[in-house]
Amino acid sequence: MTTPNRVTIRDVARRAGVSVATVSRVLGGDYPVLAATRAKVMRAVRELDYVPNAHARNLSAARPGAIAIVVNSVAVPYYALIAQAVEEQAAQEGRLSLICTTGGDTGRELSIVQLLREQRAEAVILVGSVIVDEEYRKRMTEYAHALAAAGSRLVLCGRPPLGEGAPALVVGFDNTGGAHAVTAHLLSAGHRRILYLGLRPGHTTSDSRVAGYRSALAEYGVAADPSLEVEAEFNREAGYAAMNRRLAAGPPDFTAIFAGNDLVAAGAIQSLREHGLRVPEDMSIVGYDDVPPAQDLGLTTVHLPHDELGRAAVRLALGRMGGNPLTLGTHIVVRDSVRPLGPR
Amino acid sequence: MTTPNRVTIRDVARRAGVSVATVSRVLGGDYPVLAATRAKVMRAVRELDYVPNAHARNLSAARPGAIAIVVNSVAVPYYALIAQAVEEQAAQEGRLSLICTTGGDTGRELSIVQLLREQRAEAVILVGSVIVDEEYRKRMTEYAHALAAAGSRLVLCGRPPLGEGAPALVVGFDNTGGAHAVTAHLLSAGHRRILYLGLRPGHTTSDSRVAGYRSALAEYGVAADPSLEVEAEFNREAGYAAMNRRLAAGPPDFTAIFAGNDLVAAGAIQSLREHGLRVPEDMSIVGYDDVPPAQDLGLTTVHLPHDELGRAAVRLALGRMGGNPLTLGTHIVVRDSVRPLGPR
DNA sequence: CATTGCTCAGTAACCGGTTACTCACGTGGA
DNA sequence: TCCACGTGAGTAACCGGTTACTGAGCAATG
Numbered sequence: 001m002t003t004p005n006r007v008t009i010r011d012v013a014r015r016a017g018v019s020v021a022t023v024s025r026v027l028g029g030d031y032p033v034l035a036a037t038r039a040k041v042m043r044a045v046r047e048l049d050y051v052p053n054a055h056a057r058n059l060s061a062a063r064p065g066a067i068a069i070v071v072n073s074v075a076v077p078y079y080a081l082i083a084q085a086v087e088e089q090a091a092q093e094g095r096l097s098l099i100c101t102t103g104g105d106t107g108r109e110l111s112i113v114q115l116l117r118e119q120r121a122e123a124v125i126l127v128g129s130v131i132v133d134e135e136y137r138k139r140m141t142e143y144a145h146a147l148a149a150a151g152s153r154l155v156l157c158g159r160p161p162l163g164e165g166a167p168a169l170v171v172g173f174d175n176t177g178g179a180h181a182v183t184a185h186l187l188s189a190g191h192r193r194i195l196y197l198g199l200r201p202g203h204t205t206s207d208s209r210v211a212g213y214r215s216a217l218a219e220y221g222v223a224a225d226p227s228l229e230v231e232a233e234f235n236r237e238a239g240y241a242a243m244n245r246r247l248a249a250g251p252p253d254f255t256a257i258f259a260g261n262d263l264v265a266a267g268a269i270q271s272l273r274e275h276g277l278r279v280p281e282d283m284s285i286v287g288y289d290d291v292p293p294a295q296d297l298g299l300t301t302v303h304l305p306h307d308e309l310g311r312a313a314v315r316l317a318l319g320r321m322g323g324n325p326l327t328l329g330t331h332i333v334v335r336d337s338v339r340p341l342g343p344r
Numbered sequence: 345m346t347t348p349n350r351v352t353i354r355d356v357a358r359r360a361g362v363s364v365a366t367v368s369r370v371l372g373g374d375y376p377v378l379a380a381t382r383a384k385v386m387r388a389v390r391e392l393d394y395v396p397n398a399h400a401r402n403l404s405a406a407r408p409g410a411i412a413i414v415v416n417s418v419a420v421p422y423y424a425l426i427a428q429a430v431e432e433q434a435a436q437e438g439r440l441s442l443i444c445t446t447g448g449d450t451g452r453e454l455s456i457v458q459l460l461r462e463q464r465a466e467a468v469i470l471v472g473s474v475i476v477d478e479e480y481r482k483r484m485t486e487y488a489h490a491l492a493a494a495g496s497r498l499v500l501c502g503r504p505p506l507g508e509g510a511p512a513l514v515v516g517f518d519n520t521g522g523a524h525a526v527t528a529h530l531l532s533a534g535h536r537r538i539l540y541l542g543l544r545p546g547h548t549t550s551d552s553r554v555a556g557y558r559s560a561l562a563e564y565g566v567a568a569d570p571s572l573e574v575e576a577e578f579n580r581e582a583g584y585a586a587m588n589r590r591l592a593a594g595p596p597d598f599t600a601i602f603a604g605n606d607l608v609a610a611g612a613i614q615s616l617r618e619h620g621l622r623v624p625e626d627m628s629i630v631g632y633d634d635v636p637p638a639q640d641l642g643l644t645t646v647h648l649p650h651d652e653l654g655r656a657a658v659r660l661a662l663g664r665m666g667g668n669p670l671t672l673g674t675h676i677v678v679r680d681s682v683r684p685l686g687p688r
Numbered sequence: 689c690a691t692t693g694c695t696c697a698g699t700a701a702c703c704g705g706t707t708a709c710t711c712a713c714g715t716g717g718a
Numbered sequence: 719t720c721c722a723c724g725t726g727a728g729t730a731a732c733c734g735g736t737t738a739c740t741g742a743g744c745a746a747t748g
Contacts, residue, residue: 022698055399060702101443119398372706377726695742715725
């Protein structure tokens, strides 16, 4: 107990009365070994409780590496669903996958990527939207080249493609299309003053949702009103705080809300409730992502095929799929948070 | 690009005009090296973009291993919160941690544990409640011994301690206490017919919550009624289905519900809503865990210190803490799902 | 009976690091 | 001037596997 079990392949070989090569062959693979010999080896393995050392194995022979998925936080449903889907798919492919979290910290992200390079991970799946600036682009391009040089694939999920030549695969959701559709849903219900809650300039996910929102407005001939686009990070607290501020400033000058994602919607709904406004009677609201809170809130939202994304990411990571960059379609899920307005 | 970058320490040594030992020393540690030599080496490392091979490193010198956390599914908030807490704490301790998921499949759990043994993980944190039977006990005891023999620690979270001598550390929540408290909360609000939704014989978490429920009833002199204890797995769908069945059988013969966890409560609330029963006006309900759906539902529930559990698990895993088995306290979070009943 | 060819097992080199041991060299004291 | 000593660097063994190469033993063939 005090001395860790350091049973090596040589111990097994000695016990079984064979050579290390034979043991390795019995354990390893397809090399022909007499049934009797195999039995002797297996018995020795069992008796000694031999566990091959993955590091040694990996060192001598390049084996399929792990698939790593790097997310912000596993406590955010959006990431959790994707991570789960990746794990499922990887398991189906018989691969080890591991989830790493950065907490949104660039420094931690860097050290995780470095660590995955050292581990010779086969693929790194980076998930999540980010502020895309020059510094980001530079960092990602570095990752991409470094990982490619080490023989690993880099898959970006829900992030814009890198520049030409950067060896990164990309898969994401159709944010603009979904945002357009859900905004149109509000418009066709008669809403004309729709608050977009979740502005984040430079943040690609938000930017493309705003784009869909604006294009839908334009399509219905509604002039965009900048005062109806308010900033909020994509979490519950930000939605709550932003809505509180807006309602504190006076009675709402809008009849519906398009929240940047479901968490923002959840926060906004709490704020509305605390201000005595009911959903959907007094205020319509839609979200985005279709993550767990949406169902409990009866929130009309845009469903994202998280499973599909996870599957695609793994298959891209394993080089089983072309078609890059890949955009996955979305669809509206109508629940109970939108109330039709009579035409004025 | 086609040939993976196989820059080794010898390449670096050659380029820097020094020996491999010197390179290793510059990179590795505290051995004295002339500043000029160090500079030469660092430059060569940079120029060649050398990345040390973690496997080789691990093979020659035993280094601190990874901390692995094994959960059912990261898409279940309870697990996600704990996993997140473990990751945070591990990061603070400067350790690599990785999350693995089993999907509740015993076979997959086994192969993950095996794989972690092969990887020489430093510690394995197994989270989540399970059906504890003879087979389970045997399996866990095997894991415990195997991991211990390999020099790894095994930490069980939210599971009962193994038998004497099995080298496993244990930390969990006070389920009986929390269940007692939250049931007492309902009782003191005047409720006498309280449905327990989430019976799962043999399932330790549920069993201890039932125990708390019953002891609170006894304390208030209310006779336990077996027809008020109904089975349901600990997820949303089960809660929904069980409640549907119950309501289909006739009008409710209870005034309050104690759901086995918040997900069950969420499902039950949906069912109630669909049957035209409002919370809390027509039906009081409490949950357990205080995971995200609870806040959105305004659910009175029992808060579990997930963060604390994660921290404790890591510290136990690193041998930084005694006091085993460790039970963490809980407290009620009162929201808006319980309505006082006048004394009859 | 000699030769060829096939099956199965062993020997030893190698994967890419770390580190015990050895040694060259410059300095200060006798 | 000679020797002891401290400093910084090199050589080579080793970690625990895999596998190319070699070879023993035996059946089939000529």
